[in-house]
Amino acid sequence: MRALVFTEIDVVSMMDVPEVIAGAGEEIISVTRSGICGSELHGIRHASFRVPPLVMGHEFVGLTSNGRRVAVNPLITCGTCSACLRGETQICPSRRLLGAHLAGGFAERVAVPSVLVHEIPDELEWDRAGLIEPLANALHAWRLGGSPTGQRVAIIGAGAIGLACLEVARHFGASFTAVADLAPERLAVATALGADLVTETLSETYDVIFDAVGVAATRAASIAQLRAGGTTVWLGLANPDAGFDALDLIRWEKNVRGMFAYNDKSFVEAIALAPQLDLRWGTTVPLEEGARVFTELMHGARTPIKALLEP
Numbered sequence: 001m002r003a004l005v006f007t008e009i010d011v012v013s014m015m016d017v018p019e020v021i022a023g024a025g026e027e028i029i030s031v032t033r034s035g036i037c038g039s040e041l042h043g044i045r046h047a048s049f050r051v052p053p054l055v056m057g058h059e060f061v062g063l064t065s066n067g068r069r070v071a072v073n074p075l076i077t078c079g080t081c082s083a084c085l086r087g088e089t090q091i092c093p094s095r096r097l098l099g100a101h102l103a104g105g106f107a108e109r110v111a112v113p114s115v116l117v118h119e120i121p122d123e124l125e126w127d128r129a130g131l132i133e134p135l136a137n138a139l140h141a142w143r144l145g146g147s148p149t150g151q152r153v154a155i156i157g158a159g160a161i162g163l164a165c166l167e168v169a170r171h172f173g174a175s176f177t178a179v180a181d182l183a184p185e186r187l188a189v190a191t192a193l194g195a196d197l198v199t200e201t202l203s204e205t206y207d208v209i210f211d212a213v214g215v216a217a218t219r220a221a222s223i224a225q226l227r228a229g230g231t232t233v234w235l236g237l238a239n240p241d242a243g244f245d246a247l248d249l250i251r252w253e254k255n256v257r258g259m260f261a262y263n264d265k266s267f268v269e270a271i272a273l274a275p276q277l278d279l280r281w282g283t284t285v286p287l288e289e290g291a292r293v294f295t296e297l298m299h300g301a302r303t304p305i306k307a308l309l310e311p
């Protein structure tokens with residue numbers, strides 16, 4: 001079968017790979033859409049937990065062998081540690097991610113544990129279903145931000161995660177939503193989704209700020225523009241630097257929450273929420289063009305905002 005493979009540092013290639021085989025407790029999913037994630041664009045530039053050769057892709061939907069339309073929660077967790085028993089499976093110390101620790105969705109087919117497979121609503125088109133995984137992140141971030149209905153919310157970064165955060169904030173009734181990004185074409189999408197303010201950099205103060213970029217400047221801004229006692233949720237993974245004013249954080253009781261993923265409950269809720277949202281900022285691209293699109297995005301192309309590979 002055909003797959004987009006991370007072959008060496010900085011390189012992805014389309015190639016023929018062996019057909020997948022379902023192990024015990026697994027099923028085969030015929031992939032219909034598989035989103036390219038910003039974490040993958042950064043993740044192949046240096047040695048990390050993604051080890052080549054690897055079929056990446058953790059944001060995928062598809063069909064089971066008996067034709068069910070499904071989304072796959074890509075996080076495999078142990079189910080027995082204290083985090084899992086608390087229901088916080090997203091921070092299970094032995095968590096493994098499909099498409100990172102194991103083969104993922106940048107392929108015609110993928111074998112996945114059956115427990116991670118969830119049916120999706122009939123009315124949800126594939127192009128929108130392919131955005132369920134970023135939406136699950138946004139839903140979890142909303143919770144970590146204290147579910148700020150009726151409050152002023154800002155989002156730094158109008159990529160897929162940022163736009164999903166915007167849709168969640170508007171759906172749950174934030175009183176005001178601001179989106180900061182350097183790319184005008186991305187801000188135009190935020191405006192179309194109903195953001196009250198779009199800007200290159202935040203200047204007012206907010207109750208809750210989501211940093212969906214993850215560099216020193218955005219982390220510093222996410223604290224500087226927070227009201228006293230407010231919360232910023234850091235989801236962006238662009239680099240490890242922080243560079244924020246710790247005394248501002250201390251004097252004004254500001255909260256920082258790190259966030260990487262979601263539990264199965266949030267994933268299932270994202271599936272139920274998806275039909276009620278716009279989710280039209282994905283761009284479907286044939287899998288065969290995956291290497292070209294991935295490489296362009298890796299080298300800084302600002303569009304598509306979310307490429308969905310279609311085998």
Ligand SMILES: [Zn+2]
Nearest residue numbers: 037038039059
């Ligand atoms: Zn991702």
Ligand SMILES: [Zn+2]
Nearest residue numbers: 078081084092
């Ligand atoms: Zn666990």
